Amino acid sequence: MVEVENLNKTFTLHQQQGVVLNVLKNISFSVQAGECVVLHGHSGAGKSTLMRTLYGNYLPASGSIRILHRGGMFDMVGAEPREIIAVRRETMGYVSQFLRVIPRVTCLDIVMEPALERGWSTEKASSRAKALLQRLNIPERLWSLAPGTFSGGEQQRVNIARGFMVDWPVLLLDEPTASLDDVNRQVVLDLITEAKQAGSALIGIFHDKAARDVVADRYIDMNAQESSHAA
Numbered sequence: 001m002v003e004v005e006n007l008n009k010t011f012t013l014h015q016q017q018g019v020v021l022n023v024l025k026n027i028s029f030s031v032q033a034g035e036c037v038v039l040h041g042h043s044g045a046g047k048s049t050l051m052r053t054l055y056g057n058y059l060p061a062s063g064s065i066r067i068l069h070r071g072g073m074f075d076m077v078g079a080e081p082r083e084i085i086a087v088r089r090e091t092m093g094y095v096s097q098f099l100r101v102i103p104r105v106t107c108l109d110i111v112m113e114p115a116l117e118r119g120w121s122t123e124k125a126s127s128r129a130k131a132l133l134q135r136l137n138i139p140e141r142l143w144s145l146a147p148g149t150f151s152g153g154e155q156q157r158v159n160i161a162r163g164f165m166v167d168w169p170v171l172l173l174d175e176p177t178a179s180l181d182d183v184n185r186q187v188v189l190d191l192i193t194e195a196k197q198a199g200s201a202l203i204g205i206f207h208d209k210a211a212r213d214v215v216a217d218r219y220i221d222m223n224a225q226e227s228s229h230a231a
């Protein structure tokens with residue numbers, strides 16, 4: 001589902017003497033359907049940078065990120081913005097750490113959006129969204145409110161409901177269990193297990209070792225490519 005080859009990403013700090021950070025160095029790995037690969041490494045090893053690069057937020061210096069999309073392997077590197085949008089709508093989901101709240105958009109609408117974008121009926125999307133919100137213990141009285149005022153944990157759970165709204169062929173998970181209580185953490189681990197069983201290829205960051213041990217099939221060791229800094 002995913003083939004990453006010789007990926008390199010540098011950041012140039014123009015306002016700090018042009019220091020260059022080589023954050024990703026020759027990263028190569030692949031992920032099969034139904035498999036969860038966990039990015040492992042110390043703080044600053046480049047895990048979030050790799051996730052953002054995979055999702056097309058950062059352009060790598062070199063390398064390729066090939067994703068199975070519309071029946072063929074599609075390279076995200078150098079793709080047109082409209083192609084990246086199509087991959088994000090149809091093929092690759094991303095559960096980030098924080099919910100992007102938009103004023104006046106209700107919790108239910110935020111969760112349903114990925115399904116509506118794929119052409120689901122409002123009825124089907126609403127019923128799936130409600131089931132997920134219930135499972136993630138978001139009280140029903142909050143469903144018709146905009147999540148800007150929700151607690152941190154509630155916002156994170158709304159974000160997770162949105163992330164698991166459709167069956168993504170490829171799903172990126174950035175700390176989906178951080179700051180959740182044990183009950184909700186277990187719900188998220190169950191959702192991940194179900195996504196694997198449904199054939200999703202998952203790539204995740206989990207600081208929580210217990211969670212990681214439950215879902216990980218394989219680790220990518222980000223420490224092996226020690227970051228080097230050059231002026």
Ligand SMILES: Nc1ncnc2c1ncn2[C@@H]1O[C@H](COP(=O)(O)OP(=O)(O)OP(=O)(O)O)[C@@H](O)[C@H]1O
Pocket residue numbers: 011012021023041042043044045046047048049050
């Ligand atoms: N936008 C950016 N501009 C410049 N440097 C950046 C940028 N994003 C990340 N970095 C640098 O790249 C390195 C890797 O950061 P990254 O956030 O990917 O690490 P991480 O492994 O996800 O860390 P953590 O576990 O603490 O979240 C760090 O040294 C960081 O300072």
